[in-house]
Amino acid sequence: MSTVGKAVSLLELFTLHEPEIGLSDLARRAGLDKATARRLLMALAAHRLIEQEPKSRRYRLGAGLSRLARIRDAHFPLVRLAAPVLRELSLETGETVHLSEFSAGALLTLHVELSAKANRVNVDVGQVLPLHGTASGIAFLAASRLEAVSAYLEKPRQAFTAFTMTRQDDLVKAIALAASRGYSRSAQGYEEGVHSIGAAILGADGQPIGALAVASPVSRVDDAVAASQGEAAVRAATMISARLTGEA
Amino acid sequence: MSTVGKAVSLLELFTLHEPEIGLSDLARRAGLDKATARRLLMALAAHRLIEQEPKSRRYRLGAGLSRLARIRDAHFPLVRLAAPVLRELSLETGETVHLSEFSAGALLTLHVELSAKANRVNVDVGQVLPLHGTASGIAFLAASRLEAVSAYLEKPRQAFTAFTMTRQDDLVKAIALAASRGYSRSAQGYEEGVHSIGAAILGADGQPIGALAVASPVSRVDDAVAASQGEAAVRAATMISARLTGEA
DNA sequence: AACACCGGTTCAAATAATGAACCGAATTGG
């Protein structure tokens, strides 16, 4: 791997649940020598992509990332453009709606509009969703190029609940169904008791860049409700895609 | 410079005003060979820190940055904790208030609370403020370690208006005054017609991490108003510092 | 038609990255 790739791998070791990591730990997990890891961290720190807590000497992500992310968000305003549409979809369906963007083999939750109901699904911004096992992921795959789907299906998949689809032929069927009707449906594939309807959001080149999903308690959804949520989700996703590519 | 440093330099070429850049341009501005720039861009793109517009083949910042920035923001919630305090300060003073974080030798504007008045100062999120010539910067320097200030004062400074302080002894005086009373004052040092009061925000180790500022049209500020804005700004900055370090 | 510049590629030469061993200081645990 390139030196740059190794440096970025170090950045990717930090998560919501583990935002500060020590040198030896970082080196071990990245599969790098301690000296190498430190040199890379210093290079990143010089540009404020990494900071070091002076007391504990542990490392954390730096302010430069916030700066770069803001520049990107201003130019590629997925969240800004999608937020009102998501809000409307949430009001229309009465359920929690969340938006995610594809990044590094998974979907990253960027925005959430919570249902007003007491019994609702809660989703965290920043949560990383696997492509299999979530409605958003299946919708994303269904809109992806065939070669990308094939490549993804070759790798092993983790089961999150007893309902998670991990077998390749099951996934192929689910993806085909989602592709044919425009939205995906997933019951308890990622978390027990959660039913989701997903729809892909497309970029200017027609390739999917992310997805949105309507998430409900399973008890509240039957086939009719799912169908109406699906149509609403597709409308919303289409609207967001259009706004992104500069249309109306 | 390290390979990693060069790669990050490429990222830093993108700005709010120029969010997409072509290969030759990037190489030229970074002082790199075209082939080198491309290899670095590919390494960054593999981790989604860079994306390439398929049509124009120009490069832009990638979604991975948004992801990393969100992880950092969740753990180091300067904006989240500061926002309500800034809002209150804006209401109290009736003026525009903005928050900035130190990054790579300058202050990066992270959040703005606009005045409700028709004649107000407008500030953009993402704007980069120089340490000299802005009230925020002087306040930041006044709270910094002496060696950091000295190092900064050695480098040449740009004048933005006819009022920008660029002479070293003027700056030393302004910094000393700000240090003694807790807030800084700057009139038209960065933009004509704008008067600002700045106060530094400190991290857990007592070192400054950023600053806030109250920005008003010069016509609305006399010494008495400046003094009351200064006291309010110091109170707000202290409150934010305390929240950041875990206190009430 | 000639020119200039674009994004992208190649490969021998040059340079930067690497990691085992080592240091002193905290922690840990028997």
Added chain:
DNA sequence: CCAATTCGGTTCATTATTTGAACCGGTGTT
């Protein structure tokens, strides 16, 4: 309480990666 780990950090000969001049083919411009 002392010995054994483990920590963050450093060194320097070895090694592997990065580098860039030259070269594509393509796309406007003149």
